[in-house]
Amino acid sequence: MVEPELIRKAQAGDRDALxxxxxxxENHVYRTAFYILGNExxxxxxxxxxxxxxxxxxxxxxxxxxxxxxxQRIVTNICIDKFRRQKPMVSIEEHDMWFETEQNVExxxxxxxxxxxxxxxxxxxxxxxxxxxxxxxxxxxxxKEIAESLGLxxxxxKSYLFRARxxxxxxxxxxxxxxxxx
Amino acid sequence: xxxxEVIELMHRDLDKDLNSEESERLHEHVQSCSDCAAMHERLKxxxxxxxxxxxxxxxxxxxxxxxxxxDRIDQQRQQASQPARSPFERxxxxxxxxxxGGIAASVAFIILVASGSLWGFGQSAPEHAQLASNSSAxxxxxxxxxxxxxxxxxxxxxxxxxxxxxxxxxxxxxxxNQYSGDAPSDEKESAGFHVMMDTAGFADQxxxxxxxxxxxxxxxxxxxxFQVEIVDDEGNAVFVSAQMxxxxxxxxQWDEALPQLVYTVYSGEESAQFVIDLADAAADx
Numbered sequence: 453m454v455e456p457e458l459i460r461k462a463q464a465g466d467r468d469a470l471x472x473x474x475x476x477x478e479n480h481v482y483r484t485a486f487y488i489l490g491n492e493x494x495x496x497x498x499x500x501x502x503x504x505x506x507x508x509x510x511x512x513x514x515x516x517x518x519x520x521x522x523x524q525r526i527v528t529n530i531c532i533d534k535f536r537r538q539k540p541m542v543s544i545e546e547h548d549m550w551f552e553t554e555q556n557v558e559x560x561x562x563x564x565x566x567x568x569x570x571x572x573x574x575x576x577x578x579x580x581x582x583x584x585x586x587x588x589x590x591x592x593x594x595x596k597e598i599a600e601s602l603g604l605x606x607x608x609x610k611s612y613l614f615r616a617r618x619x620x621x622x623x624x625x626x627x628x629x630x631x632x633x634x
Numbered sequence: 635x636x637x638x639e640v641i642e643l644m645h646r647d648l649d650k651d652l653n654s655e656e657s658e659r660l661h662e663h664v665q666s667c668s669d670c671a672a673m674h675e676r677l678k679x680x681x682x683x684x685x686x687x688x689x690x691x692x693x694x695x696x697x698x699x700x701x702x703x704x705d706r707i708d709q710q711r712q713q714a715s716q717p718a719r720s721p722f723e724r725x726x727x728x729x730x731x732x733x734x735g736g737i738a739a740s741v742a743f744i745i746l747v748a749s750g751s752l753w754g755f756g757q758s759a760p761e762h763a764q765l766a767s768n769s770s771a772x773x774x775x776x777x778x779x780x781x782x783x784x785x786x787x788x789x790x791x792x793x794x795x796x797x798x799x800x801x802x803x804x805x806x807x808x809x810x811n812q813y814s815g816d817a818p819s820d821e822k823e824s825a826g827f828h829v830m831m832d833t834a835g836f837a838d839q840x841x842x843x844x845x846x847x848x849x850x851x852x853x854x855x856x857x858x859x860f861q862v863e864i865v866d867d868e869g870n871a872v873f874v875s876a877q878m879x880x881x882x883x884x885x886x887q888w889d890e891a892l893p894q895l896v897y898t899v900y901s902g903e904e905s906a907q908f909v910i911d912l913a914d915a916a917a918d919x
Contacts, residue, residue: 467708471697471704474697475695475697478692478695478696478697479689479691479692481696482690482691482692482696483689483690483691486690487687487690492693495692496692496693496696496699499692499696500696500699500700500703503696503697503700504700504703504704504707507700507704507707508707565683567686567687567688570683570684570687571687585684588649588684589681589684589685589687590687590689595649595651610645610646613645613649614641614642614645617645617648617677617680617681618641618645618677620680620684621673621676621677621680624680625676
C-alpha cells in the first residue's frame with residue numbers, strides 16, 4: 453500500500469518521492485509481468501517500461517481510482533501488448549527460460565502441483581485470462597479491482613477467472629494423469 | 635439446480651463471494667453429487683496452489699536500472715519547459731531561408747552570428763525605427779518610402795510599406811543589412827533542421843512580446859515564402875525580415891525586459907541570429 457501522501461508529493465513534482473514510490477511498487481509490477489509473460493527477461497523489460505511510464509504519467513493518476521489498480525493497469529497493458537507480439541515465436545526459448553528461473557523461484561510448498569507445473573499451465577491461457585488470474589492471486593485483487601485494472605466489466609472478469617481456473621484445473625488433471633510429474 | 639450452476643458457486647466460493655444462503659445450497663448439492671464434490675476439491679486445491687505461487691522478485695533493482703533513462707527524461711523535460719519558465723516566448727518554425735536579394739532592415743541594430751561566409755551583413759545602430767521591405771529596390775530607396783500603413787493581416791502587410799513616423803533618410807547606407815553572399819543552395823536545405831514546420835498551421839500563430847506592445851509572427855507572402863514580421867499594438871508593421879523559403883528553422887524569442895526580439899534562422903549547417911531592438915521605435919511613438 454503506497455501512502456497517499458507519497459503519491460501527492462510525487463504528483464507535486466517531488467522527484468525523490470516519485471523515485472521512492474517506484475521503489476515501493478517495483479516488486480508488484482515485476483511479479484505481474486513475470487506471471488503474464490512467463491520469463492524473467494521479458495518481465496524485466498515490461499517492468500522497466502511500466503515504471504518509466506508511471507514516472508512520466510504520474511500527473512495523469514486521479515484519486516478516484518485506487519493507485520494499485522492504476523499501476524496494474526499500466527503493467528498489464530504493456531504485458532498484453534508484448535504477449536501478442538511475442539506469441540508466434542514462444543516455444544523453445546521460453547521453455548529453456550523456465551528451467552533457468554526455476555531454482556530462484558521455486559519454494560518448498562506442500563502442494564498438489566509444483567509452482568512450475570502451475571506456471572506452465574498458466575502459460576497456456578489466453579492473455580486476458582492470465583492477467584485476471586495474476587491479479588487475483590499474485591496481487592490479491594478483488595473482482596472490482598481486477599475490473600478497474602483491466603478496463604473490463606465485472607461479469608467479464610468473473611467469467612474469465614472462472615474459465616481460467618476451470619482450464620487450469622483440467623490442464624493439471626491431465627498432467628497428473630499423464631504421470632509426467634515426478 | 636444443475637451441476638453447471640453449482641460450479642459457478644464453487645468458483646465464487648473460492649473468491650469468498652457467496653452469501654450464507656448460496657453457501658448452503660452449494661454444500662447441499664456437493665454432498666449429494668460425487669462429481670461436483672470431486673470438482674470442488676480440485677478447484678480448492680488449485681486455488682490454494684495459486685495462492686502459494688512464489689512471490690517472485692526482480693533479480694536486481696528495476697528502479698536503479700532505469701535511473702539513466704529517468705535522468706534523460708528529466709533533461710528533455712527541462713529543455714521543453716524552458717519557454718514556460720523563462721519569460722521568453724519561443725518559436726521554432728521551419729521556414730527556409732533563401733534570401734531573395736531582399737533587404738533585412740532592423741529597427742535598431744542587428745547582431746549577426748553567421749557560420750561560414752555565406753552571410754554578410756552590415757551592422758549598424760540607427761537612431762530610429764526603420765522599415766523593412768521585401769524588395770531590395772524599395773529598401774535602397776528608403777527616403778521615398780510610403781508613410782506608415784495600418785497593418786491588417788499578415789499577407790496583406792507584405793504588399794504594403796510600413797514606415798515609422800520619422801524619416802530614415804541617410805540611414806540606408808549603414809542602417810540596413812544587405813545580404814551579400816550566395817544564397818544557400820537548395821541541396822543544402824534538406825539536412826539538419828530542428829523542427830519541420832507544418833505550413834498549414836502557421837498563419838494563425840503569433841507571438842506577443844511580454845509587455846504586449848508588439849506581436850511577432852512568421853507570415854507567408856504571396857510568393858509562398860516566409861518572413862518574420864513584427865507589428866505594434868496599433869497594427870503598424872515595424873519590422874519585416876528578408877524572405878525565406880521552406881525548410882529552414884526559425885527560432886524566435888522575445889526578451890523579457892527589453893522591447894527586443896531575437897530570431898535565429900537555421901538552414902543546413904548555416905545559422906544567423908538577428909536582434910531586433912524596438913526601443914527606438916517605442917520612443918518615437
